[in-house]
Amino acid sequence: MLFLFWCANEHQQFRLAEFESLADLLDVTLVWVFKSEEYPWVVLDMASEQEAVKIISRSVSVKYCLHLWAEGDNFQDFHNNLKTFPFQEQSKWLSEDISFKVHVESFNKRINGEEKLEKIESLSYIPFLGPVSLSNPQSVFGYFEFHGLDPNNIPAEPLKLLFGRLIGEGQREKITKLSIKKRKFIGNTTMDPQLSLLMANLGKVDAGRIVLDPFVGTGSLLVAAAEFGGHVLGGDIDYLTLHARTRPSRVGQKIRAEDESMLANFEQYGLTSQYLGVIAGDASQSPWREQAWLDCVITDPPYGIREGTTRVGTSKDYSNQAIPEEYLEKHIPEKVAYTLHQLLTDLLNFSARSLHVGGRLVYWLPVIRQNYQPDRVPAHPGLRLVADLEQVLSSHTSRRLLVMERVEGEGLATVSKELTLFREQFYLPLAA
């Protein structure tokens, strides 16, 4: 059976990686019939409708999933193909006691209500026997027109037409549910909910899995992981953020509300049972036991641009002395710069040590685009690179979302020095 997955026109590159991760997690075999990083849809050949339902029960890229009845590269082609479709095999969706509606969607060309009606009428050869119901139909059909990708050069006829019966929708409503606008506790670098949910899917987060974010901040990645059933835990060096005592990030808000906290976010979304807690801790001196106890490490480390990167440390020599006891209670530990190179080395080593085989590390890496080469990506003998995806930030910078899976293998991380000079190069004028 062929299934059409009509996707949102955002983060196109992440879409295929999401399909592959979900297939792996949900034990679904993917047979690609049409696969594209540019066009807003993919077509998969699947054993049954249940397999397709599994995918859309988790996917945040997919808007609609349809059992594909016909497609065509122009009107004539499309209608000829659809006319030969064996409608009698689908009679239970077309019978007279089943109400229905046809959903019309056009990509890259606006069409008005009247035109939509014309499109539906052009399908009059389909033996629809039931009554039309726009508010509560028992079966929904989808008609899609694709008018290319260039809004300044719309072709006369659609480049692709697709039609089928709607199986269901993806999880786009979770993006609205987790909207940052309505979230209780946020910070300067709170991650967008769509990307957070994609990260949870790429990390194969699922019910009963333990997920840790070692640079948790205000917990935006953990909220998304908890939404997919993960049990979540965080660490951060910033004690004040964890206690919600930093200056608020919201425009016009002068002081943090009394009830702002990490826990409040989980309460807001009804995810309290998924929240294991946070600790104030330094990622460079991991306080966690050395054993494989995690299913997923998911994080957006500080790059030193919008959030500073520090670790506890000093240039003084404390080998023969300690901080006098009378100062200890009020003492604030001295911090030194935590280079991106050291941070990534620690992150990969920690993940290899703490994930069990099959567990995943998902993290963002900032890069200067012209300096980036895929073979320079941080490596570890116990971590296999699954995906390396790009989100462009400006003409010369982007961040890469790296997905690694724990495999058998021991050793230490290798991180390229050139790759981790992001902060240093970010403030330099570009070479002509």
Add this chain to the structure above:
Amino acid sequence: MKLLTHNMLTSKCMKAVVTGYPLTIQARDVKVSEVEFNQDFIARIIPKIDWECLCRAAEQLGHLEDLPKATPDNYETDTDFLKKAHHALLEIEIINGDLVCPETSRKFPVTDGIPNMLLNEDEI
């Protein structure tokens, strides 16, 4: 802080500390709240838990109750046992108190449920 988190924490990142485990709990405020029971999650986490450490921690908080001394052989299907483990791991929380390093007696304060595991610059 839940006892599951406590079970995973050490003070071994301090210089001269060898294992730094388990951390002794000196609690001032303890809260018991209800958390939804997820049998699969508890069954998955049991093999990763240091059971002796969990029993000792529950005892230090005065909530040992009827927690078994050891994990039974067929714990995956023993719902009664898993519920007790669930209660100890997720429902008993330290709100204020200290975690004490077993080797150096260094205290890590727990404030409003968040342990502060940050070291001072002379300790690393």
